Amino acid sequence: MPNYVVEVNDLHKVYPDGKEALKGLSFNVKEGEIYGLIGPNGAGKTTTLRILATILEPTSGEARIYGYDVKTQPEQVRKHLSYLPEEAGAYKYLTGIEFLEFIASFYAKNEEEKRRMIQEAWKISGLGMRIKDKIKTYSKGMLRRLLIAKTLMVHPKLAILDEPTSGLDVINSTRVRKIIKKYTREYGITVLLSSHNMLEVDYLCDRVGIIHEGRLIAEGTPGELKKKYEAENLEEVFTKIVGGEEMWEVIS
Amino acid sequence: MGSDFVIIFMKEMKSIIRDPKILITMIIVPVVMTSLMYGIMGTMTTQAVQQAMKPGGKVLLVDLDHGSWAQNLTKYLISEKYTLIKYNSVDEALKNYDDALCVLVIPKGFSENLTRGVRAYVQIYYKIRGVSFTSMMTGFKIYGAINKYADTISKEIIEKAGLSPEFVSSPVNGTSNVVIGNTIIKNVDPSQVTGPLLMMGVFVPMIIGLLAGFVAQLSATSIAVEKEQKMLETLLTLPLSRFSLIAAKVTAAFIVSLIGGGAYFVVLGWYFSQVTSMGETTSGGAASSAVLSALMKAVGMQTPVALVVAGFGTLFLALGMALVLAMFVDDVRSAQIISGYIIAPLMISIFIGMFINISSMPPAQQTILAAIPFINIVFIMNLGLAGNVFAELVAAVSSWIYAGIVLYIASRIIGTEKIFTMKLFKKRAKRRTRGFHLLTR
Incomplete structure (x- = not known):
């Protein structure tokens, strides 16, 4: 039995155009915790999540999920995770319910379980009767809620959420955060998420990893980080660590 | 629960039927509009001829x-x-x-x-x-x-x-007999024999070429739709085999193309039968069927079988090639353009093949040419006439080997990150602001 759900050791990723996205990233995620990866644009957050979701292959280093290597055992890895990409979409010409049914069919062991998943997703999404409309008629917020619902309804052992509240207004964002917290606690789902929203990270995450230029430069609980960097909030921690204050000075 | 193949296949069929982009460009325009055009032309021509007669x-x-x-x-x-x-x-x-x-x-x-x-x-x-x-x-x-x-x-x-x-109108008359291989078909006009031969050697390959075009476009579109609708990332992290994904997409594209293409050619066939049967008598039809059976005896049953087998192999080859190319584009429009890169050489190959007299070549050369994809479907009839059964076999089997290789490559590519990292049409690089957003929302 592995000690961690996610184990990342000295991970490197170089894209075909020569861009080095990850330069020896290492971190672990414990069972049942919500771990947040934060960092400026281009820090390597999405690349990390894509490698863990078996979409990209690491150039070197090791990444394991429940002990399975993402590079050599991707089929095993996929059985344990549910992934929400930052720029995810859905099939426009399916209805919300048909889309959920499509996703649930890959995870459910029987019809009853499939029905349970769909009912739960319907509730999570809060779409009401609009669930029976074609997805092309949904607003951005409705689509994101549907996608959150499809990610959580399968009760994955690990949910990888890339910017879960991306594009949502304050009310929808708050709702989605509450849903994530409630469902992950209720079903013991481990979550690895990335976000630019420090309020979100502070509210949701048990531990936070700050990533900059492909490396982990700080890690700890939000409280530990605030204490260590003598900051009032995570936003201040972040700017202190990645040098944002200097940038603001230059701009002003 | 349920087979991955069936789940993807059903989703594909729903998407194809409901997506107006696919429905209009792939089904309604080529099939309905063309059918309507030929239907009207056929009816009007028939009426005009009947009126004239x-x-x-x-x-x-x-x-x-x-x-x-x-x-x-x-x-x-x-x-x-x-x-x-x-x-x-x-x-x-x-x-x-x-x-x-x-x-x-x-x-x-x-x-x-x-x-x-x-x-x-x-x-x-x-x-x-x-x-x-x-x-x-x-x-x-x-x-x-x-x-x-x-x-x-x-x-x-x-x-x-x-x-x-x-006697005065034609004092000298000739009766013609046609020799194919070792078979002599007596008292038959050569045009009665060349008609079915042209049908198998020219018309059928052209139908296969057009169908391959349908298949290539649909399969390229089905992959591009995943990217355009931003579903590919999600799809590739689902617990399903990449082979099932490819197989289901291929099958859906193939079935829809066959239905669409079939409907198209039924109407086309109806139109030609309407035009050509004007004034034709029943005895003429009976004579043709006699000629056809004698012809089949002469070239052997392996020829039409090889043509069908190679034809389906060619369809899968075009389909696989379109899939591979479509993996490196981001939207449906690019996929449609890229499928043209397959359709154009395919049709050109078929036309070139029609002008090559393979029958007069030595058997070894015939066999080599029979292994060239696309063009070999035009050669099969002539190989049958030349009695080169081995070359016919090569044409049929090689088409499936090429299709298998290309489909294998497609399933390998979809299993790697290349589908995300390789691009055929590079977008103009956006200016990206270095740094980070203000972190409150």
């Missing part, structure tokens, strides 16, 4: 001869249900043309010429009043009536001279 109509007659043969011609036209309205001059007749078929002028000396055994002439004035297929064909039918009359009197003249009209 129906005897009778109004003819304005200017009889300047008034002799016995002129009266004979007049009586003949009346017996053929033509309504004759007499005028004294061409000008007068033309002024009163209205809905007449033509103005028929029997010039002075018409009867005298015929009596003396000299060729006589009539003049026909046909007034063009518009561009209409029906009116033009109807107007020209008077020429048929005059020719028929000429045949009748020719027969009478020959009989009066104590000769046989059949």
Whole structure:
């Protein structure tokens, strides 16, 4: 039995155009915790999540999920995770319910379980009767809620959420955060998420990893980080660590 | 729960049927519009020909001869249900043309010429009043009536001279026999044999080429749709085999193309049968089926079988190639463009193949050419005629080998990150602001 759900050791990723996205990233995620990866644009957050979701292959280093290597055992890895990409979409010409049914069919062991998943997703999404409309008629917020619902309804052992509240207004964002917290606690789902929203990270995450230029430069609980960097909030921690204050000075 | 293949396949079918981009560009425009066009053309052509073949109509007659043969011609036209309205001059007749078929002028000396055994002439004035297929064909039918009359009197003249009209009209005649390989098909017109041969050697490969175009476009679109609708990342992290994903997409594209293409060719076939069967008799059809069975005996049953096998292999090859190329584009429009890169060389290959006389080449050369994809479907009929069964086998098997290789490559690519990191059409790089966003929302 592995000690961690996610184990990342000295991970490197170089894209075909020569861009080095990850330069020896290492971190672990414990069972049942919500771990947040934060960092400026281009820090390597999405690349990390894509490698863990078996979409990209690491150039070197090791990444394991429940002990399975993402590079050599991707089929095993996929059985344990549910992934929400930052720029995810859905099939426009399916209805919300048909889309959920499509996703649930890959995870459910029987019809009853499939029905349970769909009912739960319907509730999570809060779409009401609009669930029976074609997805092309949904607003951005409705689509994101549907996608959150499809990610959580399968009760994955690990949910990888890339910017879960991306594009949502304050009310929808708050709702989605509450849903994530409630469902992950209720079903013991481990979550690895990335976000630019420090309020979100502070509210949701048990531990936070700050990533900059492909490396982990700080890690700890939000409280530990605030204490260590003598900051009032995570936003201040972040700017202190990645040098944002200097940038603001230059701009002003 | 359920097979991955079935789940993806059902989703594909729903998406194809509901997506207007696919439905309009792939099904409605080529199938419905073309069917409608051919349907209208076929019906109108049939009606026009039937109208033209129906005897009778109004003819304005200017009889300047008034002799016995002129009266004979007049009586003949009346017996053929033509309504004759007499005028004294061409000008007068033309002024009163209205809905007449033509103005028929029997010039002075018409009867005298015929009596003396000299060729006589009539003049026909046909007034063009518009561009209409029906009116033009109807107007020209008077020429048929005059020719028929000429045949009748020719027969009478020959009989009066104590000769046989059949003998005089064709004193020497030949019966043709066609030899294919070791088989001799007796008493058959070569055109009756070349017709089915052209059908198998040219028409069928062209149908396969067009179908391959349908298949390539649909399969390329089905992959591009995943990227365009931002579903590919999600799809590739689901617990399903990449092979099932490819197989389901391929099958859906194939079935829809076959339905679409099938409907298209049913209408096309109906149109051609309508046009070609005008005036054809039942005995002609029976003769053709006899020729066809003799032909099959001559080339062997392996030839049509090889053609069908190689045809399906070619379809899967085009499909696989389109899939591979579509993996490196981001949207449906690029996928449609890229499928053109397959369709164009495919159709050019088929056309080139039609001008290569493979039958006259040595067997080894025939076998090498039979292994060239796309073009080999045109060669199969000629290989059958040349009796090179091995080359036919090579054509059929090689098409499937190529298809298998390409589909394997497709499933390998979709299993790697190349589907995300490789691009055929690079987008103009956006200026990206370095740094980070203000982190409150």
